[in-house]
Amino acid sequence: MFEKVLTKHINMPESRKIEYYEKHGGFQAWKKVLKNMEPDQVIAEVKESNLRGRGGAGFPAGMKWSFVPKTTEKPHYMLVNADESEPGTFKDRLLMDGIPHSVIEGAMIGSYAIRANTCYIYIRGEFVKEARILEQAIQEAYDKGYLGKNILGSGYDLDMYVHRGAGAYICGEETGLIESLEGKRGWPRIKPPFPAIEGVFRCPTIVNNVETLACVPYIIERGAEWFKSIGPESGPGPKLFCLSGHVKNPGVYELPMGIPLKELIYEYGGGILNDKKLKAVIPGGSSVPILTADEIDVNMDFDSLAKIGSMLGSAGVIVMDEDTDMVSALLNLIHFYRHESCGQCTPCREGTNWAEKLLKRIHSGEGTLKDVDLLEEVANNIGFRTICPLGDAAAMPIQSFLKKFRHEFEAKVKKNVA
Amino acid sequence: MKISFSESAMKEFQDILTRYPNKRAAMLPTLHLVQREFGWISREAMEYVGELLEVPFSEVYDTATFYTMFKLKPMGKYHLQVCHTLSCALRGAGHLCDHIREKLHIDNGEVTEDGKFSFVKVECLGSCGTAPVVQINDDYYEGLDTQKLDEVLDKLE
Ligand SMILES: Cc1cc2nc3c(=O)[nH]c(=O)nc-3n(C[C@H](O)[C@H](O)[C@H](O)COP(=O)(O)O)c2cc1C
Ligand code: SF4
Ligand code: FES
Numbered sequence A: 001m002f003e004k005v006l007t008k009h010i011n012m013p014e015s016r017k018i019e020y021y022e023k024h025g026g027f028q029a030w031k032k033v034l035k036n037m038e039p040d041q042v043i044a045e046v047k048e049s050n051l052r053g054r055g056g057a058g059f060p061a062g063m064k065w066s067f068v069p070k071t072t073e074k075p076h077y078m079l080v081n082a083d084e085s086e087p088g089t090f091k092d093r094l095l096m097d098g099i100p101h102s103v104i105e106g107a108m109i110g111s112y113a114i115r116a117n118t119c120y121i122y123i124r125g126e127f128v129k130e131a132r133i134l135e136q137a138i139q140e141a142y143d144k145g146y147l148g149k150n151i152l153g154s155g156y157d158l159d160m161y162v163h164r165g166a167g168a169y170i171c172g173e174e175t176g177l178i179e180s181l182e183g184k185r186g187w188p189r190i191k192p193p194f195p196a197i198e199g200v201f202r203c204p205t206i207v208n209n210v211e212t213l214a215c216v217p218y219i220i221e222r223g224a225e226w227f228k229s230i231g232p233e234s235g236p237g238p239k240l241f242c243l244s245g246h247v248k249n250p251g252v253y254e255l256p257m258g259i260p261l262k263e264l265i266y267e268y269g270g271g272i273l274n275d276k277k278l279k280a281v282i283p284g285g286s287s288v289p290i291l292t293a294d295e296i297d298v299n300m301d302f303d304s305l306a307k308i309g310s311m312l313g314s315a316g317v318i319v320m321d322e323d324t325d326m327v328s329a330l331l332n333l334i335h336f337y338r339h340e341s342c343g344q345c346t347p348c349r350e351g352t353n354w355a356e357k358l359l360k361r362i363h364s365g366e367g368t369l370k371d372v373d374l375l376e377e378v379a380n381n382i383g384f385r386t387i388c389p390l391g392d393a394a395a396m397p398i399q400s401f402l403k404k405f406r407h408e409f410e411a412k413v414k415k416n417v418a
Numbered sequence B: 001m002k003i004s005f006s007e008s009a010m011k012e013f014q015d016i017l018t019r020y021p022n023k024r025a026a027m028l029p030t031l032h033l034v035q036r037e038f039g040w041i042s043r044e045a046m047e048y049v050g051e052l053l054e055v056p057f058s059e060v061y062d063t064a065t066f067y068t069m070f071k072l073k074p075m076g077k078y079h080l081q082v083c084h085t086l087s088c089a090l091r092g093a094g095h096l097c098d099h100i101r102e103k104l105h106i107d108n109g110e111v112t113e114d115g116k117f118s119f120v121k122v123e124c125l126g127s128c129g130t131a132p133v134v135q136i137n138d139d140y141y142e143g144l145d146t147q148k149l150d151e152v153l154d155k156l157e
Helices: A018-023 A028-036 A039-049 A061-066 A092-098 A100-113 A128-143 A174-181 A210-222 A224-228 A261-268 A302-307 A326-340 A346-364 A369-382 A390-417 B007-017 B024-038 B043-053 B057-064 B086-090 B093-104 B146-155
Strands: A077-082 A118-123 A159-164 A205-209 A238-245 A251-256 A278-282 A316-321 B078-083 B117-122 B134-136 B139-141
Touching (some): A018 A100, A018 A128, A028 A210, A039 A224, A092 A100, A092 A210, A100 A118, A100 A128, A100 A159, A100 A205, A100 A210, A128 B139, A174 A205, A205 A210, A210 A238, A238 A261, A261 A316, A316 B086, A326 A390, A346 A369, B024 B057, B043 B057, B078 B093, B086 B093, B134 B146, B139 B146
Parallel strands (some): A077 A118, A077 A205, B078 B117
Antiparallel strands (some): B134 B139
């Protein structure tokens, strides 16, 4: 049977306290790393585990770390991405709130691996409570000597700080996050240079998602083989799935990577609210292509979802019942992207603006069939022509909604024409 | 009117500076501190931040106006931020917005006459599993319906 790892202790009284965490094996991995492992050995172990990033892109974590220069002519930085703003996603919050020391320990090990002496946890500004919990936890870690100078006599120094954002989805994009941390507007940077070479303060930088880092202590403690034994070997591990929308039991479920989507919705989620029929599911946060009710016989992992033209993304599963108005749902999402576009690239800024206007018109019944075609054309012209992937993230829902639910869009306009 | 931090806020500010390799990076924490101390971020406050961080006013302005959490005008004592993104919309966020409009007689972005409440629609608050969600000042209120929202609002002094 699958044993919960990441969320095992959540909801236990005192689970936020360092004493509790230590009593249940916490910081053993940190001690092991400091005593017995070189940074490159940590990277090798994480590489071997096939841990892929949980922030959305699924990039192999160990490989990303290996891009950081081995020398330390300039300081290196570890940035924890706790911006969690992708609609449908609410898993990192659970970890920070319930078991903050696991996030901190993962960030420590990651910092050590990339030879960073400073780590910032960039947390979305709205998470006021979670920021306080993390600060408290960091203080406890300093008091125990797990942070600071010459940690546990190893000669390694590490400082860790919580840095609060202030309301901007784009600051979850790694270079937007870097700009924001530098005290500027969160305008993504053109890559290359990649952050591993030139990131925050023009120094080598790694940005990792909260959940990615929370996996690391367990990999160090139990080994890469253990991690790989859970789910598909090419992208394995325990995984947090977020269920929201029209399900009976919404929430975060820790399950093996690759759990069937159908099982997630009907067994763990308890099925569709009010016993209605399922119409559609967005499987990986609002930015990924939507699935119809006929497509839910799919496993929730990177490769299986890619095979059917969608993505695991942030594993934010948004469920929609038979009564959902798909035009209205898409308008809601495109309003989001229009609002959150940083405005730097014309295709993204103008495209999202235009798409929202067209959708409003179609939704109000004033649209024509031409508007539906135009909407598709606008989407085709946003994607993959921009500095950051937000442009694609806005285009993909439009394209997939139109591909799979075009009749609903046409029904709205036809009524009006007749 | 010239403004400045209280002694304790100044201490906090000095502590913030120690966390970063340059002053500019202290921008967001300093703006948060300003907002906590003065309730909102006025032009004078931005000038003050510029002096503290040795950054031109225009750049403070450029940064402050980029982020939705920074209030560029005084808002209500209780600032209601209603999530209206998809997961919340599917679970009744629209009803909450209508209810607030009727009950408090304010629209998106407005403040009640007595200054007690303000209301803004915001994007996903990262709590979609307990939708619909409203953030009031620092706190999240989750799994709301109009009745539960009333209970929350009626308790606010
Ligand atoms: C528009 C946009 C928003 C993003 N938001 C987040 C976010 O809130 N949290 C996150 O971890 N990654 C987010 N990402 C992905 C990051 O750019 C980055 O890939 C990730 O933090 C890397 O961490 P990982 O390799 O551990 O997944 C976002 C990307 C884009 C394009
Ligand atoms: S794609 Fe959009 S969000 Fe990304 S940098 Fe360009 S304008 Fe900004
Ligand atoms: S959609 Fe409202 S909290 Fe995510």
